[in-house]
């Protein structure tokens with residue numbers, strides 16, 4: 232694709248529910264280690280939909296028009312003079328956040344915690360729903376021949392799940408309960424299976440999502456009821472035969488009742504990981520955490536090795552991300568795809584890049 236003759240049409244959020252398409256200048260390489268990527272496919276994340284609806288997530292507020300999107304795969308079109316690992320034509324999954332590489336978290340190996348992270352479609356930084364994108368070469372991961380560009384767009388949420396399951400340190404034979412069967416919860420359940428968990432229980436409030444989870448990877452499912460958290464936890468333990476509780480519980484819902492249930496379903500000395508992002512403050516069953524000596528951890532985005540492992544899991548047939556793709560729309564239908572995601576009819580919608588023929 233020649234960037235001189237191709238479109239750099241971008242899908243821009245002006246303010247909540249006010250989006251526009253604009254042909255922006257094709258970006259140039261900023262340094263010798265950069266590559267220019269033609270964006271082929273981008274998945275819609277819940278955070279994109281949240282910005283589209285509300286114009287903000289916590290203290291990240293869209294003040295100026297911002298290009299949406301951060302779950303992308305593309306094709307390299309130009310490489311900087313110092314790039315040795317990629318060449319024009321390579322198909323890649325795009326890691327969309329660039330840390331400073333100099334601060335204490337970066338040097339400590341946890342670059343996802345960099346305070347100066349420039350993350351796509353997180354204000355003030357533009358996202359990847361555009362024709363061309365410039366990235367450091369080491370944040371572009373070559374896709375093996377048996378991984379499609381559509382699957383490549385799913386590597387981002389899969390890397391989120393890989394990071395969560397690594398935080399939980401899941402080992403073979405363990406029991407894992409995953410709260411939430413949206414894309415992140417489904418992928419956490421699949422990664423937990425791939426890590427050797429023998430029992431993976433998906434919990435949600437929507438039965439159709441659980442039916443999908445069962446067909447996708449979960450060994451057990453449970454529809455959460457509007458009852459006390461302790462009672463939901465007791466039901467999960469009984470129905471999934473988890474006497475004493477689960478070794479690991481992951482929240483991928485962000486919902487307060489689900490977080491409360493999690494602390495009652497985890498076993499003595501078990502591990503709890505918070506992956507879901509809902510309300511900033513909730514009522515948390517801290518006594519259960521204390522008395523059971525639960526190891527509780529957070530998980531934010533992804534770090535060293537997560538993208539690589541996510542690609543290996545797809546290439547090795549361990550996680551079939553294709554099954555999560557509900558449909559792909561042309562670039563000009565981006566807003567309709569956002570509406571579909573908001574209505575909850577779909578699992579993962581992809582938007583083709585502006586130069587992609589469907």
Ligand SMILES: NC(=O)c1ccc[n+]([C@@H]2O[C@H](COP(=O)([O-])OP(=O)(O)OC[C@H]3O[C@@H](n4cnc5c(N)ncnc54)[C@H](O)[C@@H]3O)[C@@H](O)[C@H]2O)c1
Pocket residue numbers: 276277278391410411412413414415416434435436437440455483484485486487488489505506507508509530531532533
């Ligand atoms: N930690 C990170 O870096 C990171 C990255 C991406 C997304 N997230 C967060 O992960 C969460 C999941 O993302 P997603 O894209 O799958 O979102 P999603 O909204 O598609 O999925 C959330 C699921 O939780 C279910 N749910 C709601 N209330 C529940 C309850 N009481 N019990 C059980 N399930 C319940 C919903 O029905 C839904 O299926 C979101 O909160 C998102 O913000 C975190």
Ligand SMILES: OC[C@H](O)C(O)[C@@H](O)CO
Pocket residue numbers: 276278288350352353387388391532
């Ligand atoms: O997958 C990455 C997440 O969607 C982002 O961190 C988002 O939630 C905030 O920028």
